[in-house]
Amino acid sequence: MKKKVLAVLLCGCMAAGLIAGCGSKKDEAPKEDTKTADEGSDAEGDKGGENGYHFEVVVKSFQSSYWQAAVKGIEQAEEELGVTADTTGPNNESDIADQVQMLTSAIGKSPDGIALAACDQNSVLEALQTALDKKIPVVCFDSGVPDAPEGSVYATVVTNNGQAGSIAAEKIYESVKDKIAKADKPVRVGEVNQDATSANITERGMGFVNKFIELAEADGKKVAVVGNDYYVGKVEKNNDEKSADIIIEIAVPAQTTVELCATEASNIMNKDDTIAIFGSNQVSAEGVLTANQNLNVLGSDPEKNIIAAGFDAGSTIKAAVADGTLLGAVTQSPLMQGKLSIETLTKICNGEEVEDIETEGYWYDSTNMDDPQISPNLYD
Structure with a gap:
C-alpha cells in the first residue's frame, strides 16, 4: 500500500474497472448487466427528456454532516443536469425499518430512478425486487448491496472501503511500531465500528484489521x-x-449514536x-x-498516549x-458520491452505458x- 494521499476518482471514472457489489454480475454477463433507459424506465413515455428526469434519493440518515455533504453534491448535479431529486432518510442509521419504508415509498412514486445508500444490505432486498419489477433503475452509493436481485442495481458508487480502512492501519502501525517491538x-489496539450490518462499515473495519495483522506478522508478531x-x-x-503479542479488540454499539460509541471506546481505552x-x-x-x-x-506521543x-x-x-488529539483521519468524498449517483442515473435515463465507480480514501493530518x-472533502 502506498503511503500517500489518494485522489478521489472524478466523473471520468465512469470507465474505470468494476468493483463487486450491488448484485452486479458484469463479469459473468457483461452485455446483460449494462443498463439503458429503454430497459429500465417505468415512465409512460418521455418524462421531460434529457433535462427533465425526477429521482428519489434515500440516504442513511441526516445524523452526521457526511450526509449533508452528499446532499450538496446531489444539489450540484440537479443544477448542472436540469434534473430534480427528492432526498429523504431516517433519523438514525440504526433505524433500518424506517429506511426500508422510505425506500418502499420512493418506489411507489414511480420516479425515473432511485439512488440508495442502504443502512442494512439485507433489509432492502425485497424493495429492490419491487423496483426491478417496476423497471425503476437503482444506483447504490456509499454502501453496496452484494446480494441485491440480479439486474435491480445498475451501478454502485462507493469508496474502496477496504483500502480506506487499511490506510488508517498503516498510519497507526507506523506510529506504534517501536512500542510494539519493545x-x-x-498490547491492545481497539476498533469501534458503528454497526455490523452495512457493507461499507464492515469492509472498512476489516480493511483496518487485515492490514494491521499483515503489518504485525511481517514483523514477527502474533495477532x-x-x-x-x-x-x-x-x-x-x-x-x-x-499467545498473542497484539490483541485487536472490536466493539460495536447497540445503536448508532455518539454516546454509545463513546461507551464502547471507553471500555477499550480504560x-x-x-x-x-x-x-x-x-x-x-x-x-x-x-x-x-x-x-x-x-495524543501524539506513543510512549505516553493512546494513538x-x-x-x-x-x-x-x-x-x-489539527490539535494532535487524533493522529489523523481518513476521509471520503461524500459530495462527489452524491453528485456521481445523480449523474449515473441521468446517464441510464439517457440510454448510456454505466459502470460501478470506485473512489479512494484520503489520509489527512495536521500537516x-x-x-x-x-480540503474540499473536509466538510463541517
Whole structure:
C-alpha cells in the first residue's frame, strides 16, 4: 500500500474497472448487466427528456454532516443536469425499518430512478425486487448491496472501503511500531465500528484489521482479534488471545449514536494495555473523542498516549486532528458520491452505458489539511 494521499476518482471514472457489489454480475454477463433507459424506465413515455428526469434519493440518515455533504453534491448535479431529486432518510442509521419504508415509498412514486445508500444490505432486498419489477433503475452509493436481485442495481458508487480502512492501519502501525517491538507483554489496539450490518462499515473495519495483522506478522508478531462476533468471524486465521503479542479488540454499539460509541471506546481505552484505537466512521470517531473528554489519554506521543485515528470529517474530528488529539483521519468524498449517483442515473435515463465507480480514501493530518486535494472533502 502506498503511503500517500489518494485522489478521489472524478466523473471520468465512469470507465474505470468494476468493483463487486450491488448484485452486479458484469463479469459473468457483461452485455446483460449494462443498463439503458429503454430497459429500465417505468415512465409512460418521455418524462421531460434529457433535462427533465425526477429521482428519489434515500440516504442513511441526516445524523452526521457526511450526509449533508452528499446532499450538496446531489444539489450540484440537479443544477448542472436540469434534473430534480427528492432526498429523504431516517433519523438514525440504526433505524433500518424506517429506511426500508422510505425506500418502499420512493418506489411507489414511480420516479425515473432511485439512488440508495442502504443502512442494512439485507433489509432492502425485497424493495429492490419491487423496483426491478417496476423497471425503476437503482444506483447504490456509499454502501453496496452484494446480494441485491440480479439486474435491480445498475451501478454502485462507493469508496474502496477496504483500502480506506487499511490506510488508517498503516498510519497507526507506523506510529506504534517501536512500542510494539519493545513491549514485553501483549498490547491492545481497539476498533469501534458503528454497526455490523452495512457493507461499507464492515469492509472498512476489516480493511483496518487485515492490514494491521499483515503489518504485525511481517514483523514477527502474533495477532488475536477479539470482541464483536461478526467481525471476529471474518478473520481468516485468528490466533489465541493467550499467545498473542497484539490483541485487536472490536466493539460495536447497540445503536448508532455518539454516546454509545463513546461507551464502547471507553471500555477499550480504560484498559492498561491499550496503545491505539480507530473509529471507523464519523459517529464512532466522535465517540472515541467523547470518551477522551473524561479519560484524557489520546495524543501524539506513543510512549505516553493512546494513538487514535478517525474516519470522515466534521468540525469535531477536524479540530482533534489539527490539535494532535487524533493522529489523523481518513476521509471520503461524500459530495462527489452524491453528485456521481445523480449523474449515473441521468446517464441510464439517457440510454448510456454505466459502470460501478470506485473512489479512494484520503489520509489527512495536521500537516496536509489545507492541501487542495484534501480540503474540499473536509466538510463541517
